[in-house]
Amino acid sequence: MLSCGLVGLPNAGKSTLFNALTRAGAAVAAYPFTTIDPNVGIAPVPDPRLERIAAIVKPERVVPATVQFVDVAGLVRGSSKGEGLGNQFLGHLRDTHAVVMVIRCFVDPDIAHIYGEVDPQRDIEILSLELMLADMATLERRIERTQTAAKSGEKRLLAELDLLRRLQAYLADGQPARTFAGEGDTSDFVGSLNLLSAKPALYVANVSEEELGAADAALAGRCAASPPVAAIQCIAAAEGAEVIAVSAKLESELNELSDDDAAAYLRELGVEEPGLARLVRASYRLLDLITFFTTTGGKEVRAWPVRRGTKAPQAAGEVHSDMERGFIRAEAVNYDDLMAAGSFAEARDRGLVRLEGREYAVQDGDIIHFRFGV
Numbered sequence: 001m002l003s004c005g006l007v008g009l010p011n012a013g014k015s016t017l018f019n020a021l022t023r024a025g026a027a028v029a030a031y032p033f034t035t036i037d038p039n040v041g042i043a044p045v046p047d048p049r050l051e052r053i054a055a056i057v058k059p060e061r062v063v064p065a066t067v068q069f070v071d072v073a074g075l076v077r078g079s080s081k082g083e084g085l086g087n088q089f090l091g092h093l094r095d096t097h098a099v100v101m102v103i104r105c106f107v108d109p110d111i112a113h114i115y116g117e118v119d120p121q122r123d124i125e126i127l128s129l130e131l132m133l134a135d136m137a138t139l140e141r142r143i144e145r146t147q148t149a150a151k152s153g154e155k156r157l158l159a160e161l162d163l164l165r166r167l168q169a170y171l172a173d174g175q176p177a178r179t180f181a182g183e184g185d186t187s188d189f190v191g192s193l194n195l196l197s198a199k200p201a202l203y204v205a206n207v208s209e210e211e212l213g214a215a216d217a218a219l220a221g222r223c224a225a226s227p228p229v230a231a232i233q234c235i236a237a238a239e240g241a242e243v244i245a246v247s248a249k250l251e252s253e254l255n256e257l258s259d260d261d262a263a264a265y266l267r268e269l270g271v272e273e274p275g276l277a278r279l280v281r282a283s284y285r286l287l288d289l290i291t292f293f294t295t296t297g298g299k300e301v302r303a304w305p306v307r308r309g310t311k312a313p314q315a316a317g318e319v320h321s322d323m324e325r326g327f328i329r330a331e332a333v334n335y336d337d338l339m340a341a342g343s344f345a346e347a348r349d350r351g352l353v354r355l356e357g358r359e360y361a362v363q364d365g366d367i368i369h370f371r372f373g374v
């Protein structure tokens, strides 16, 4: 399963956020949480389309798509050189597919910041630097190995060595691998290095409850941001990364309330929806996931995450391996077409239900019935 690693300096609010995400996930009954590592949590992806499909299908159960989050422990200044928990964070982060950086913006004299004042720019620099230093170590080892092997004079190895050195210089210059553009199509090779700073990233500004409404408005471009949020915005804009404002503390409090009370509380704060919902959706986009739906004989309406570009047989494989092996065809109707028609029967009459073959790339919002033989 694709996952996002949550990183942050101590007291940034990362664990509070992780716990809020995980508790939201624990409410999705279809998953065996007890078998999952304590630092791995699953969060449901809010998707209003599910309820509207369910209103047509009237199933017994509705199951949302989920995103997996990994709580990456122990990143401090000097981690990559063995400070704090040392480079333990590496192991956790290597296996994730994207990075969510939790940055402290809230001021609270009772909760110390290990580096003094609240300063998002410094914190982001520390986090980014540790990831890049870890990558530098990876590159050094790889360069040594390639250098030895390239003594044979093999062209491919010499080209790789050249690319590795250019990447090393790029990182040494303080640039993350994700913005490195080698000449020609080198992305597969760079991807195979599994560098931390190559993973897509987004920023979470952890603001106080009182500031959340204003931070949301600022991030939506409706007003100027407070200095800490503006600092994150500025760095993110340069990288083309997204920024989400949350109040980790508020999110954990919302979990204790009924849906109605939580909605009333958010209205009072001038916030449209919980930051968690926005964070989960942004993480979903970061992982380049899209959603297709199944209706399993009218019993269950379920949302499935797949990487954009996934072909129909592989999408079927997400549901069941037999469906991939015995794939015959997919009957697909897109959500918008179904809503316009009002029912599956009407969609069929209007010719909106398509028959798709093995080469069909599943589209976001497709409601699919897989035909397969065993």
Ligand code: GDP
Residues within 6 Å of the ligand: 008, 009, 010, 011, 012, 013, 014, 015, 016, 017, 106, 107, 108, 111, 206, 207, 208, 209, 247, 248, 249, 250
């Ligand atoms: P971590 O070290 O990043 O995992 O930080 P924690 O999630 O353990 O949070 C550290 C402390 O900050 C805890 O006491 C939290 O209750 C508190 N905290 C987290 N988020 C907020 C927030 O938005 N506002 C305030 N005032 N405190 C927060």
